[in-house]
Amino acid sequence: MPKTEAPNITAGYYIIRGGSAGRERLRLLSRVMHGATTRLLDRVGVRPGMSYLDMGCGGGDVTIELAKRAGPTSQIVGEDIDAIKLSLAEQESQAQGFPDIVFRCADVLGTPNEALATVPPAFDFIYVRFLLTHLPNPRMALSRLVHRLRPGGMLVVEDIDFSGHLCYPEHPAFRSYHELHIESMHRRGGDPYIGPKLPGMLQEAGLCQIEVNVEQPIGITGEVKLVPAITMENIGEAVLADGLCTKEELASVIIQLHVLAHDETTLTGMPRIIQTWARLGPKLG
Secondary structure (H helix, E strand, C coil): CCCEECCCCCCCCCCCCCHHHHHHHHHHHHHHHHHHHHHHHHHHCCCCCCEEEEECCCCCHHHHHHHHHHCCCCEEEEEECCHHHHHHHHHHHHHCCCCCCEEEECCCCCCCHHHHCCCCCCEEEEEEECCHHHCCCHHHHHHHHHHCEEEEEEEEEEEEEHHHCCEECCCHHHHHHHHHHHHHHHHCCCCCCCHHHHHHHHHHCCEEEEEEEEECCEECCCHHHHHHHHHHHHHHHHHHHCCCCCHHHHHHHHHHHHHHHCCCCCEEECCEEEEEEEEECCCCC
């Protein structure tokens, strides 16, 4: 049986709403990103009999996808800071027939280095999506993840490049959303432009055989166009707490973004997504 371990952990750097309300946004993102992420998993290869970690797993959508691909002989673990999302992930994994997935509360930056040094590497494959962009110290996070990789293991990362987030024709509400999101992330130490930096960061972390791909789900119709509006709703509390706009201004931007989502003369969707993956070399000596 899966088990959600440890109490909930909160982290002030994460600007997007947590809990069950935040889970609905993650469901939308999972559907919008399904094609891009499954193509990535096809490309890197998910094999039976290995140990897998989905770090920052949220509601467990990719964790369950890994379980489907890896089969019952593999160990599948999902870790996140949000105990409510983990509880929902546990329920969904059981409903879909994957009762052996382990979900547990963990903050990738929360374990002291000296404690981490005593933990042996446990995973052959670590997957991370839309996590590093929020962290005040993503290089430390990568170093800790690499420590958890077995020799020859693979680290797979998907993250955003907000410089590639577009709306055409340009729209004032989208521009406001774009600016508010970036400013709120910066105030918490995040990096909305982290995507292109990832290959170099993996190299700095000691990984090799680094490969890169770019995806960008966008459209003139469909759920992908709801991403800016739903994201604006979910970062609203952080934006207001930072004093970046008034409640009335926030409500107006959200309404306009929803209208924009149903306007088939406009093109918008996700930011540019950088996918990168690499291996930890074999242990020498």
